[in-house]
Amino acid sequence: MAPNKKKFSEDDVRLLEQAFRDVERLPGRKIKKKSAAQPKPKSGGTSAKNYRPTHKGVDTELRPAPKLPDLAHGETPGLDKRSAQRLKRGQMKIEAKLDLHGHRQEEAHRALNRFLAGAQESGKRCVLVVTGKGFKGEGPKYMEGGSQVGVLKENVPRWLNQAPNRARVLSFSFATQADGGSGALYILLKRLR
Known part of the structure; x- marks a missing residue:
C-alpha cells in the first residue's frame, strides 16, 4: 500500500505550531532524524486534536521542566x-x-x-x-x-x-x-x- 500523501490543513499546522510555540529542547538531548513519512490520519480526520504520533518509542507525555536548584549568596553553579x-x-x-x-x-x-x-x-x-x-x-x-x-x-x-x-x-x-x-x-x- 502506498504511503498517505495527504497534507495537513493550514488550520491544523497553525494549531500544532501554536501548541509547540513555548517548547524548548532539553540540554544534552539529541534528536535523531527519522524519515519524512507522515503518520496515517485516523478515520476522524487529521485535525490537530486528533493527531497522535505513530512512532514507536517516542515519549509524548508532557512533564514539567526540572526544578532548578536554589541559589544562595555567592553560590555560582554553572559559572566559571x-x-x-x-x-x-x-x-x-x-x-x-x-x-x-x-x-x-x-x-x-x-x-x-x-x-x-x-x-x-x-x-x-x-x-x-x-x-x-x-x-x-x-x-x-x-x-x-x-x-x-x-x-x-x-x-x-x-x-x-x-x-x-x-x-x-x-x-x-x-x-x-x-x-x-x-x-x-x-x-x-x-x-x-
Whole structure:
C-alpha cells in the first residue's frame, strides 16, 4: 500500500505550531532524524486534536521542566571561577539598578519581577538591586545591637529562587560596600536564547 500523501490543513499546522510555540529542547538531548513519512490520519480526520504520533518509542507525555536548584549568596553553579569572582568583587559592569527602599513587600516583589524580566529582555547581564539593611531601634523585634533584619533583605533572595525569576537568574551575591554592601545584591542574569 502506498504511503498517505495527504497534507495537513493550514488550520491544523497553525494549531500544532501554536501548541509547540513555548517548547524548548532539553540540554544534552539529541534528536535523531527519522524519515519524512507522515503518520496515517485516523478515520476522524487529521485535525490537530486528533493527531497522535505513530512512532514507536517516542515519549509524548508532557512533564514539567526540572526544578532548578536554589541559589544562595555567592553560590555560582554553572559559572566559571573568574566570572564568579568578578561578580562577588563588583568588577562586572552594572547595567541597570533597582532601588527597593520604601517599597512595601508586595509592590517590591512585583517591581523586582518586572525589573528582572525587562532587564533580561533588553540583554542586560549584571544588575544591582538595593534592598536596604533594615531598621535600627529597640524592642523584641530587634536583634542584639539594635538592628532588625530588613524584610526585603530577607525576602529578595527567596524571590530570586521562585518562578519566574529562578529561570532568569544565573547567580547573585552581596554587593561591595561601594554599591551598598549587605543591603544590595549583584544579580547575574542568564542570556535569552
